[in-house]
Amino acid sequence: MEVNTHDRPLVLVTRQESFSAAHRLHSSKLTKEENLEIYGKCNNEHFHGHNYTVKVTIRGPVQPETGMVVNLSSLKEAMRELVVEPFDHKNLDLEVSEFSKLGIPSTMENLAVVIWKRLFHRFKQLLYEVVVQETNGHYASYRGEVY
Ligand SMILES: Nc1nc2c(c(=O)[nH]1)N=C([C@H](O)[C@H](O)COP(=O)(O)OP(=O)(O)OP(=O)(O)O)CN2
Numbered sequence: 001m002e003v004n005t006h007d008r009p010l011v012l013v014t015r016q017e018s019f020s021a022a023h024r025l026h027s028s029k030l031t032k033e034e035n036l037e038i039y040g041k042c043n044n045e046h047f048h049g050h051n052y053t054v055k056v057t058i059r060g061p062v063q064p065e066t067g068m069v070v071n072l073s074s075l076k077e078a079m080r081e082l083v084v085e086p087f088d089h090k091n092l093d094l095e096v097s098e099f100s101k102l103g104i105p106s107t108m109e110n111l112a113v114v115i116w117k118r119l120f121h122r123f124k125q126l127l128y129e130v131v132v133q134e135t136n137g138h139y140a141s142y143r144g145e146v147y
């Protein structure tokens with residue numbers, strides 16, 4: 001059990017933002033046939049789009065002076081600056097450098113990791129979880145863990 005040295009409650013606070021973007025599921029490590037086999041309609045070379053929702057959770061002690069873990073306005077500003085503005089109405093594979101330069105597939109998993117790394121520079125160990133929703137039924141959650 002985590003020992004809280006200052007006896008301050010550790011609380012999780014979450015901000016949700018949305019953006020619309022185009023992408024294509026395609027891996028440069030696979031053949032044309034393998035891409036089609038694995039990704040199906042999502043491999044269409046003419047791209048397709050999603051209305052993404054992103055939930056970012058910060059975990060930390062409630063500050064006695066403010067009653068806040070962090071001011072969620074700062075999380076809102078960071079998400080809009082680092083995620084919504086660079087991703088909204090863009091083609092993730094062509095216009096977001098983590099995908100265009102590294103050639104990694106723009107899956108929900110990779111998108112959650114990309115968003116985590118962008119926000120980690122700002123929130124460091126307070127960053128707890130990034131959840132990316134791509135469709136009604138598809139979610140990916142990332143908490144900074146590596147296997
Ligand atoms: N592990 C993953 N699997 C899939 C991903 C992904 O990012 N990671 N992405 C896709 C598609 O891009 C997208 O999610 C559409 O998938 P699809 O099965 O077509 O889902 P629907 O559009 O039908 O939406 P639901 O209402 O959620 O069924 C696929 N797999």
Ligand SMILES: [Zn+2]
Nearest residue numbers: 023042048050
């Ligand atoms: Zn898709």
